[in-house]
Amino acid sequence: MWGGRFDGGPAAVMREINASIAVDKRLWREDIAASKAHAAMLGRQGILSGEEAATIDAGLDQVAAEYADGKLVEDPALEDIHMHVEHRLTELIGPVAGKLHTARSRNDQVATDFRLFVRAAIDQALAGIDALEEALLNRAEQNVGTVMPGFTHLQSGQPVTLGHHLMAYFAMLGRDRSRFADARVRMNESPLGSAALAGTGFDLDRASVAAELGFDRPSANSLDAVSDRDFVVDYLHAAALTSVHLSRLAEEIILWASPMFGFVKLPDAWSTGSSIMPNKRNPDAAELVRGQSAGIIANLVSLLVLLKGLPLAYSKDLQEDKPPLFAAHDHLTLGLAAMAGMIADLIFVPDKMRAAAAAGHATATDLADWLAGEAGVPFREAHHIAGSAVAAAEASGKALDQLSLSELQAIDPRIAEAALPRLSVEASVASRTSAGGTAPIRVAEAIAAARAARRSRA
Incomplete structure (x- = not known):
C-alpha cells in the first residue's frame, strides 16, 4: 500500500505493533457502509463512471456478505479493517477497486467509521437505560407506600418509601440519558472528504454523503475532522458516570441481600453459590456490575491521557482509541441489561424494611x-x-x-x-x-x- 516510497518491508515486530485488525475488525459494517456512500458520490460527481461505481457497490455487498458469514481472514500484513475490505474487494472485482480510495484517506475513513460505530453505541446505551428505567418505574409503582429506612452515613436517618428510593436512581439515569443524547447530537457530523488532513481538490458532494450516512452535516474543518476524538471521550464520560450510578445501585442490592439487612432476596437467576460453603447465595451479578465500573472509568482516563499531547493532525497513537471504547461499550451494555433484569426480578421483603425503618x-x-x-x-x-x-x-x-x-x-x-x-x-x-x-x-x-x-x- 505504500507504493514506491519504501524499498524494504517492515520488521516483524513493526508489523505486529502496527497491525490493528484484531481490534478494528468490529468496524467492518461501518467501513463498508461509508465506502458504499463514498463510491456512490464519486459516481454522481463523475469522478468515477457509473459502471465503475456500480461494480464497486456490488463488490462491497459481496464483501459484506462474506464478513457477515464469519469469513473474515485476518492478515496482519494488511494492518486494519480498511485494507482488509479493499484487499478483498480487489480480489473480487479487480483493479477498479483501487479507484474507491479516490479523494479519501484512511484518516477520514477511520474517523467516519468510528463515528458511525460510536453513534450506534450511544443508541444501544439509550435503549439499555430505557429498559432499566422501565424496570425501576414498575417496581417503584408496586412499592409507592412500602416503608424503608432512609440512610445518611449508612445510619438510619428518616423513614422513606421504597418507591421513592428507586425513583432516585431513575433521576440519575435521566441525567445519564441526557448526556448520551447530547453527545449524539454533538458528534453527528461526517469527516468523509477531509482526506488526510487538508481536504481534496476533487469536486466532492460531502453533504450528500453525510446525509446518506445519517449525519446532520459534513465536518467544518479537515484538520479537526481527522484528529478529533472528542466524540469518543463524550461517550466514555457518559458511560463512566452511568457505570458509577449502576455501581451504587449494585452496592445497595449487595447490602440489602445480606442477612444483616434482609431487605431483598436474590432469585437463582441472579445469584451464584460457593464451591465450599453450601449455605451461600452470592450476589455475583451485582458485584460484577460494581467491579466493571472501575474498568469503564479507567477507559475514560486512558483515552484522555492518550489525547492530551497529540499535535494536529493525525498521529498513529489514535490507533489506540478503539480498545477503551469497545471495552467500555461491552461492559456498559452488559451492566445495564444485568441491572434491569435484577431490578425486575428482586424479591423485596417489606416487613424487614419496615422494622429497620422503625x-x-x-x-x-x-x-x-x-x-x-x-x-x-x-x-x-x-x-x-x-x-x-x-x-x-x-x-x-x-x-x-x-x-x-x-x-x-x-x-x-x-x-x-x-x-x-x-x-x-x-x-x-x-x-x-x-x-x-x-x-x-x-x-x-x-x-x-x-x-x-x-x-x-x-
Missing part, C-alpha cells in the same frame, strides 16, 4: 418538626428537645413512638397529645409532602410524570 428512633425529626410547626418552638431548641426524647427512649429500652405522653412531657411540657400520632414511621412518611418528597402521594405523582415524559419522547 429502629434507631428515625422519627425524632418529626417530633422536632411538630414542636417547631405546632408549638412555635425555635427549631434549634426543638432539635435539642427531640434529642433528649431519643436519649430517654434509649435509657428505657423503648422505641421513640412507645414513650408515653407523660414521659415526653417530663422532657418538655409543650409536647401535646397531638404530637404522638406523628411518631409512627407511616405518619412520618406521609407527612413528607414537599415537592420531590417521599410521601406516597408525591411518589405516585413522580412516577406518573416520568411515564408521561417517556411517552413524549417515544
Whole structure:
C-alpha cells in the first residue's frame, strides 16, 4: 500500500505493533457502509463512471456478505479493517477497486467509521437505560407506600418509601440519558472528504454523503475532522458516570441481600453459590456490575491521557482509541441489561424494611418538626428537645413512638397529645409532602410524570 516510497518491508515486530485488525475488525459494517456512500458520490460527481461505481457497490455487498458469514481472514500484513475490505474487494472485482480510495484517506475513513460505530453505541446505551428505567418505574409503582429506612452515613436517618428510593436512581439515569443524547447530537457530523488532513481538490458532494450516512452535516474543518476524538471521550464520560450510578445501585442490592439487612432476596437467576460453603447465595451479578465500573472509568482516563499531547493532525497513537471504547461499550451494555433484569426480578421483603425503618428512633425529626410547626418552638431548641426524647427512649429500652405522653412531657411540657400520632414511621412518611418528597402521594405523582415524559419522547 505504500507504493514506491519504501524499498524494504517492515520488521516483524513493526508489523505486529502496527497491525490493528484484531481490534478494528468490529468496524467492518461501518467501513463498508461509508465506502458504499463514498463510491456512490464519486459516481454522481463523475469522478468515477457509473459502471465503475456500480461494480464497486456490488463488490462491497459481496464483501459484506462474506464478513457477515464469519469469513473474515485476518492478515496482519494488511494492518486494519480498511485494507482488509479493499484487499478483498480487489480480489473480487479487480483493479477498479483501487479507484474507491479516490479523494479519501484512511484518516477520514477511520474517523467516519468510528463515528458511525460510536453513534450506534450511544443508541444501544439509550435503549439499555430505557429498559432499566422501565424496570425501576414498575417496581417503584408496586412499592409507592412500602416503608424503608432512609440512610445518611449508612445510619438510619428518616423513614422513606421504597418507591421513592428507586425513583432516585431513575433521576440519575435521566441525567445519564441526557448526556448520551447530547453527545449524539454533538458528534453527528461526517469527516468523509477531509482526506488526510487538508481536504481534496476533487469536486466532492460531502453533504450528500453525510446525509446518506445519517449525519446532520459534513465536518467544518479537515484538520479537526481527522484528529478529533472528542466524540469518543463524550461517550466514555457518559458511560463512566452511568457505570458509577449502576455501581451504587449494585452496592445497595449487595447490602440489602445480606442477612444483616434482609431487605431483598436474590432469585437463582441472579445469584451464584460457593464451591465450599453450601449455605451461600452470592450476589455475583451485582458485584460484577460494581467491579466493571472501575474498568469503564479507567477507559475514560486512558483515552484522555492518550489525547492530551497529540499535535494536529493525525498521529498513529489514535490507533489506540478503539480498545477503551469497545471495552467500555461491552461492559456498559452488559451492566445495564444485568441491572434491569435484577431490578425486575428482586424479591423485596417489606416487613424487614419496615422494622429497620422503625429502629434507631428515625422519627425524632418529626417530633422536632411538630414542636417547631405546632408549638412555635425555635427549631434549634426543638432539635435539642427531640434529642433528649431519643436519649430517654434509649435509657428505657423503648422505641421513640412507645414513650408515653407523660414521659415526653417530663422532657418538655409543650409536647401535646397531638404530637404522638406523628411518631409512627407511616405518619412520618406521609407527612413528607414537599415537592420531590417521599410521601406516597408525591411518589405516585413522580412516577406518573416520568411515564408521561417517556411517552413524549417515544
